[in-house]
Amino acid sequence: xxxxxxxxxxxxxxxxxxxxxxxxxxxxxxxxxxxxxxxxxxxxxxxxxxxxxxxxxxxxxxxxxxxxxxxxxxxxxxxxxxxxxxxxxxxxxxxxxxxxxxxxxxxxxxxxxxxxxxxxxxxxxxxxxxxxxxxxxxxxxxxxxxxxxxxxxxxxxxxxxxxxxxxxxxxxxxxxxxxxxx
Numbered sequence: 298x299x300x301x302x303x304x305x306x307x308x309x310x311x312x313x314x315x316x317x318x319x320x321x322x323x324x325x326x327x328x329x330x331x332x333x334x335x336x337x338x339x340x341x342x343x344x345x346x347x348x349x350x351x352x353x354x355x356x357x358x359x360x361x362x363x364x365x366x367x368x369x370x371x372x373x374x375x376x377x378x379x380x381x382x383x384x385x386x387x388x389x390x391x392x393x394x395x396x397x398x399x400x401x402x403x404x405x406x407x408x409x410x411x412x413x414x415x416x417x418x419x420x421x422x423x424x425x426x427x428x429x430x431x432x433x434x435x436x437x438x439x440x441x442x443x444x445x446x447x448x449x450x451x452x453x454x455x456x457x458x459x460x461x462x463x464x465x466x467x468x469x470x471x472x473x474x475x476x477x478x479x
Contacts, residue, residue, distance in 0.1 A: 299478045302329050305370055305397035306468065307377045309384040310442055311435055313412035314402040315451050315460060316378040322461035323376050323468075327475075330375035334383060337365045346380070347423075355382075363389055370396035381434075385441050398474050399445035400464065406435050408453050447471070 306323070308316040317333060324331035335346055338361050342349060349358045362383050369377055370392060377397070383389050384399060393399045410428055449463045468475040 300327055300465075300469075301476050301478050302327050302374050302376075302468075302474070303476060304474055305332075305374050305377050306447075306464075306474065307366070307370070307379050307383075307393045307397050307399050308402055309379055309393075309399050309445050310381065310402040311404065311409050311431075311438060312381045313409040314381075314404040315412075315457075316402055318457055319402060319451070319460050319464060320376045320378040322457050323464050326461060326465060327376070330373060332369045332375045332377040334362060334365050334369060334377065335380045337369065338362065341365070359386065362386075363392070367392055381438070384445065385438060390444065394446075398447060398471070400447040400449060400467065401442045401445035402451055402460075402464075403439075403442070403448055404451040406432055408451065409435065411453065 308320050310316060320333070321331045338349070338358070339345055342361070344352070346358070349361070359382060362380055363386065366377070366379060366383060366389055379389075384393070390399070410431055413431065414427070447467050449460065449467050451460050455463075465475075469477070
């Protein structure tokens with residue numbers, strides 16, 4: 298039995314929720330391309346996300362995000378890891394809905410903090426109190442992430458394979474997204 302991905306799955310959620318790590322594992326399990334919108338932006342601009350924020354601001358970065366996800370969703374089917382802010386833009390939500398499906402990797406604040414607190418690559422957390430900033434971002438963003446068609450919870454005691462398995466199980470519940478071929 299072979300699994301066939303019928304449309305691109307855009308992983309959405311907070312920084313630290315595992316979009317890149319889990320997305321890579323799911324793509325490998327399905328033998329489809331793994332796409333990463335942040336990596337594509339960095340490659341195209343030859344700058345890190347933090348450098349883009351610093352030089353050109355968040356608004357410019359968000360415009361580039363929309364361009365990149367439009368291109369990635371239009372080219373080939375795969376698993377797409379999106380930046381934490383992608384799904385906040387109604388235009389991006391529409392594009393994802395029309396050309397793919399959004400899956401929210403939901404994680405609680407403590408898990409997110411344990412994963413991002415030692416990284417300096419998160420421009421939105423470069424504040425005097427990064428934990429409070431992360432909490433505020435979760436509070437404001439989670440209601441928007443809730444709009445994703447599919448949800449998978451992540452837990453600190455889950456391995457990458459455990460969470461990837463939950464994603465695959467969720468995708469299998471949608472024959473318009475993933476189907477088993479004899």
